[in-house]
Amino acid sequence: xxxxxxxxxxxxxxxxxxxxxxxxxxxxxxxxxxxxxxxxxxxxxxxxxxxxxxxxxxxxxxxxxxxxxxxxxxxxxxxxxxxxxxxxxxxxxxxxxxxxxxxxxxxxxxxxxxxxxxxxxxxxxxxxxxxxxxxxxxxxxxxxxxxxxxxxxxxxxxxxxxxxxxxxxxxxxxxxxxxxxxxxxxxxxxxxxxxxxxxxxxxxxxxxxxxxxxxxxxxxxxxxxxxxxxxxxxxxxxxxxxxxxxxxxxxxxxxxxxxxxxxxxxxxxxxxxxxxxxxxxxxxxxxxxxxxxxxxxxxxxxxxxxxxxxxxxxxxxxxxxxxxxxxxxxxxxxxxxxxx
RNA sequence: GGGCGGUUACCGAAGUAGUCAAACGGGGCAGACUGUAAAUCUGCUGGCACUCGCCUUCAGAGGUGCAAAUCCUCUACCGCCCA
Numbered sequence: 001x002x003x004x005x006x007x008x009x010x011x012x013x014x015x016x017x018x019x020x021x022x023x024x025x026x027x028x029x030x031x032x033x034x035x036x037x038x039x040x041x042x043x044x045x046x047x048x049x050x051x052x053x054x055x056x057x058x059x060x061x062x063x064x065x066x067x068x069x070x071x072x073x074x075x076x077x078x079x080x081x082x083x084x085x086x087x088x089x090x091x092x093x094x095x096x097x098x099x100x101x102x103x104x105x106x107x108x109x110x111x112x113x114x115x116x117x118x119x120x121x122x123x124x125x126x127x128x129x130x131x132x133x134x135x136x137x138x139x140x141x142x143x144x145x146x147x148x149x150x151x152x153x154x155x156x157x158x159x160x161x162x163x164x165x166x167x168x169x170x171x172x173x174x175x176x177x178x179x180x181x182x183x184x185x186x187x188x189x190x191x192x193x194x195x196x197x198x199x200x201x202x203x204x205x206x207x208x209x210x211x212x213x214x215x216x217x218x219x220x221x222x223x224x225x226x227x228x229x230x231x232x233x234x235x236x237x238x239x240x241x242x243x244x245x246x247x248x249x250x251x252x253x254x255x256x257x258x259x260x261x262x263x264x265x266x267x268x269x270x271x272x273x274x275x276x277x278x279x280x281x282x283x284x285x286x287x288x289x290x291x292x293x294x295x296x297x298x299x300x301x302x303x304x305x306x307x308x309x310x311x312x313x314x315x316x317x318x319x320x321x322x323x324x325x326x327x328x329x330x331x332x333x334x335x336x337x338x339x340x
Numbered sequence: 341g342g343g344c345g346g347u348u349a350c351c352g353a354a355g356u357a358g359u360c361a362a363a364c365g366g367g368g369c370a371g372a373c374u375g376u377a378a379a380u381c382u383g384c385u386g387g388c389a390c391u392c393g394c395c396u397u398c399a400g401a402g403g404u405g406c407a408a409a410u411c412c413u414c415u416a417c418c419g420c421c422c423a
């Protein structure tokens with residue numbers, strides 16, 4: 001169904017803004033994208049080994065310490081084999097944003113290159129990838145929790161009226177049914193006194209973007225299996241521990257997927273235990289089991305949808321070279337490195 | 341063998357004569373996205389024409405009626421109860 005013009009791995013380094021023309025002056029960067037469960041981490045490690053590279057993770061949840069199984073972080077052992085950057089750099093419960101990511105990623109990539117190694121940017125948070133590969137310079141307005149909270153209480157109509165008044169361009173462009181977007185726009189206006197400036201893009205890097213091409217049905221199956229194996233490895237305990245360490249449930253649920261559904265599951269179980277009066281072991285056990293099954297199923301479906309949304313990004317991204325095997329990736333990179 | 345209840349689109353489930361291609365949920369699909377992004381938000385989901393529209397559906401076959409997913413008869417399958 002999904003027709004993608006994949007696997008023309010005869011590399012042509014046209015396309016990407018950074019890799020055209022003045023490509024020679026910028027740092028070469030190999031980017032690996034693909035939907036969740038497509039095998040990015042494994043490929044990255046193989047490529048890093050082969051080309052003497054180091055990995056920069058582009059993942060909005062792997063940046064947090066303690067979010068390991070649920071975020072699909074590579075193991076310590078794997079990190080020993082190949083250096084990984086931008087893992088465990090933030091505290092769970094705190095905010096971390098694209099802008100922060102972009103700054104750190106730029107630095108890490110340059111650093112890797114300066115040490116004579118090949119930087120590999122790998123991850124599924126595509127906004128993060130774009131911020132780096134297209135060199136977004138975002139308005140210097142940090143998220144303002146206070147203000148957001150205030151604005152969230154307003155009706156959508158009110159927010160739209162405000163936006164229309166102060167930033168006609170964004171008003172025309174933005175999704176008028178999505179309060180979060182509108183609130184961010186207002187936040188920028190509030191702090192700068194001006195409308196959101198047009199996005200400046202200036203990439204420091206000469207990029208090769210490889211996308212892992214997996215058939216949809218197989219991808220969904222892999223996602224499902226991965227949920228089960230992660231649970232066996234202790235993903236539920238991981239969430240439980242985070243909560244015991246004082247990470248708020250609200251924060252965890254907002255992260256989505258694994259952390260959301262498992263937190264909800266734990267809450268449900270707690271409630272079950274509290275409400276079963278003479279704690280009849282049988283019905284309680286049955287209830288717990290049912291809750292577990294439901295939660296894991298919901299997690300699987302939600303992850304399918306997430307993978308689908310990732311593919312929507314990729315479809316728009318014309319720079320991606322689709323590959324189906326490690327071998328194809330090797331070949332792409334070899335010719336890329338010859339050209340730059 | 342007898343009594344009753346059920347059979348609705350991919351799944352679950354409403355609907356019990358006209359306003360029903362049929363609520364709702366799930367699944368699936370498509371999309372938006374400039375600082376929460378694994379987040380947030382939007383649309384489609386019987387077929388065809390895609391503009392008023394047309395065609396084929398509510399287990400199967402027949403019937404009543406201007407009109408049936410909705411009423412009647414028989415058949416098939418499933419569930420509970422009595423033998």
